[in-house]
Amino acid sequence: MTIVKHILPMDIEKESFRIIGEELSKRNIVLPADRADVVMRVIHTTADFDYASSLAFSDGCIEKACTLLKDGVHIITDTNMALSGINKKSLSRLCCEAHCFMADEVVAQEAKKRAVTRAYVSMEKAFEIEAPLIFAVGNAPTALLSLCELMQKGFLPKFVIGVPVGFVNVEASKELLEKTCAEHGVPFIINRGLKGGSTVAAAICNALIYKSLGSRKIP
Secondary structure, rough: OOOOOOHHHHHHHHHHHHHHHHHHHHHHOOOOOHHHHHHHHHHHHHHOOOOHOOOOEEHHHHHHHHHHHHOOOOEEEEOOHHHHHHHHHHHOOOOOOEOHHHHHHHHHHHHHHHHHHHHHHHHHHOOOOOOOOOEEOOHHHOOOOOHHHHHHHHOOOOEEEEOOOOOHHHHHHHHHHHHHHHHHOOOOOOOOOOOHHHHHHHHHHHHHHHHHOOOOOOO
């Protein structure tokens, strides 16, 4: 039987990251220094060490994301779950904002009219914001397909986090996003394969936010 340890509330996260680091070492996994915060926070969120190898990063994307956050940017999510998972208090310290347009009535009407998903239209809606945009997609492959089409039309996000989870068009949409971002010079973080989710998207956002604030929040 596993022994239950008494750990003070403020030490739980610290202990979690210690365990993650220990397990990575046992598996002989060495994370690149600039990406370690992101990967470890995703593992902390999911308890899934596959992310140590499946997360893919464009060159220099961590530094670029931090620069965007420090300069003020709007984060767009494809679910309210991802939106709720982003640390708003920390985000506000960077004078940044986060939005999700999935419940927007205009988005809903347009999606029904065109027989597409709300996620697809919500990506278009985001470009009405006159500010640099980071997209964090954790659920809908159609959101990534929409972003790819928008980039081909000249609407360029500043950064894309593409980690939808599921089975239908999930891998294809991530592959297309990686290709399209590379063509247009848009930095990205994606998770190859079927895994991902809103909690993963939020975890990546938070890791980048904490890093931008100079507080890694990882012991």
